[in-house]
Amino acid sequence: MPEHVEVRLADGVRLHVETTGPADAEVTAVLLHGWTLDGRAWHRQLADLRERFDGSVRVVTYDARGHGRSSCMALPTATLAQLGDDLAAVLDAVVPTGRVVLVGHSMGGMTIMEYAHRHPGHFAARTAGLVFVATTAEGHTHTAYGLSPRIARLIRVAETTGAGVLARCGSWRPPRALLRALRPSIRWMLFGDRCDAHDIRLVTSAVARASLRSIGGFRASIGAQHRLETLAELAHLPAAALVGDRDRLTPPPCAESIAAALPATELTVCPGAGHMLMMERPDEVNAAVGAVLRQVLSGTPFAEPRTAPAAARQE
16 A cells, blocks of 8 residues: 655645655656646556566655645746756655656656756766656647647647636636536547546546646746756666657657657657557556666666667557
């Protein structure tokens, strides 16, 4: 059973953290969820890690500020920079020693990049491997929602304007009745060809637990971040990047640029999959996380770059 921990940050925000596995494990995998989601998004990976690495790997998940069971925050702290600082604080509080493998989906992957950028010494001393799932190092550069550029620009303007309004709504949560009505839109935006009804309900439930301040407040920071130069400094680490070819938010060029910045990265493109790869393609995500963990546990260095063309990595 997972252990529930509350980490209180310097600004008074309380983060809900869950840990499984021995505290003295040689390696800890820290799984960071995406924007408007929470730690439950990783449930299929948690089950796989318990089965595959029982006793040798500790696993940590937590709800980002303003998400899930973590408390809301002041609007100026709804930034990726703050999330990078929060990750450093969580590691100090919950994983004070040992090597860590950081696994990030969407905003969670951007949080890892921000942590590396803002805390390079801390990052270098602790981080032994990386897995980027449906994320980007280039803000909204490649985000076109699968639509024409003109329509995508109009949607982005509307989204940015709406985000500003939501950000001023404080700790209120979205009405569940409204979210149920929006399930078809959520399904279109986040999922690809196949979608389990349970996954839609889980995502809808997570969005219902995110504060309107976090839903709106993080949008500007997410759209503006550019961290390819930061990634280029991490090329020595075992790493993997995964993306769905139907991802409307972080399409394949996002993962391809990450792989280009990290030449030894295993790049996997999942045909027919959307943004929620942990749910849509759990086997591929589990395999990628497992491969990086095994490399870290064995201490095997990267001898040569392993990047393959996206088409060669497809299912």
